[in-house]
Amino acid sequence: MLTDAYARRFSYLRLSVTEICNFRCSYCLPDGNDCDSRAGELTLSEIKRLVTAFAKLGTRKVRITGGEPSLRKDLTEIIATCKAIPGIEKVALTTNGYRLKRDALAWQQAGLDAVNVSVDSLDADTFHLVTGQDKLADILDGITHAKAIGIKQVKINTVLLKQHNALALPDFLKFVQQQAIALRFIELMRTGDNAGFYQRQHLSGASIQQQLLAQGWQLNTKANTDGPALEYSHPAYQGQIGLIMPYSKDFCADCNRLRVSSKGQLYLCLFTDSHQDLRRLLQSDNSAPLMHFLQQAVQGKAFSHQLAADYSGSTRHLAQIGG
Structure with missing residues (x-):
């Protein structure tokens, strides 16, 4: 199994398949x-x-990320390939939703179990301002379509931004009141390219958490x-609210x-200073060398990132490795 020096077991692989993205989100790729x-x-x-090697070591869930994986x-072939590997129980996708309405059915038929869609505002003008794309209506239609065709889990990811959605909780709550969908607020994280933006826009998820608890929301139990x-x-409420608070x-x-x-480099943490190249171990169907390498590598995983100390490692922006 993949277990580190702190007895943490790794059953979840986040696999980036490209660094390319067609959005210009202000917190990631503004230029x-x-x-x-x-x-x-x-x-x-x-x-x-x-x-295959990860699955043999106990990984049960694969999330395909980018950049923009679509x-x-x-x-579609990547989804089908991952889902067909023995041991992989769940294949998920994180997307900006640009091609969700067009391709969701093909992805679902290939075996996609879950999709997370980035929606940083439910106001069309604000969405356009944050992402550089006037696509909110199309993306919301894609979310509706994904649910209708039977993708098991459809979630929305919303990056908390002080100047754009800090006061929008009532709008988001209204959205999930009548829809069985999970909407997760993600704290803006410091990366190599966004220091000034982070200082202006960071908003603690604790403020949202306090409001939820005051209104009677209850914490759910996590699956492995x-x-x-x-x-x-x-x-x-039919839907749920989630919080990702790395600080x-x-x-x-x-x-x-x-x-x-997407280039075959192992990141033990999103905010690590270094990474290990796996490419040479991916040229043979023999999984043993890669499995041995992974088992040794996880022993060097630090207990925690250093975001609180304003240190983000070598991650320039989240499109580089998928957040």
Whole structure:
């Protein structure tokens, strides 16, 4: 099994398949994408070998991320490949929703179990301002479509931004009142390229948490392969509200996930200073060398990131490794 020096077991792989993104989100790529080449992205056969090794070591959930993963023409094949690997019980996707309405059915038929869609505002003008795309209506239609065709879990990710959505909790609560959907607020995280923006826009999720508790929301129990979100439910609401608060105390204590970049680099933490190249171990169907490497590598995983000390490692922006 993949277990580190602190007895944390890693059952969840976040796999980036591209650094390319077609949005210009103010907190990630305000000046557009700085990755101008698709060269070097993991091939479908390399992805199969990678996920097979992780599955043999106890990984049960794979989340496909980017950049924007739907910009890969073979995304449907990637989903199907991951889902067919023995041991993988859940395949999820994080997307900006740009192609959700068009491709959700193909993804669902390939085996996609869950999709998280980035929606940083329910106001069309604010959404356009934050993302650089006037696509809110199309993306919300895509979310409705994804639920209608039977994708088991459809969630919304919302980055908390002090100047754009700090006062929008009532609008988000109204949205989930009549829809069985989980909406998760994510604290803005400091990365290499966003220091000034972070100082202006960071908003603690604790303020949202206090409001939820005051209104009678109750914390749900986590499953073993769930991510870091604390999810809350309320009997008067069909949907749920989640909080991802990386600056909170003991955030890393129950970490269960590892990351691999679109170029085949292992990240033991989103905010690590270094990473290990797995590419040479993905050229053979023999999983043993890769499995041994992973088992040794996780022993070097630090207990916690250093975000509270204003240190974000080598991560320039979240499109680099998928957040």
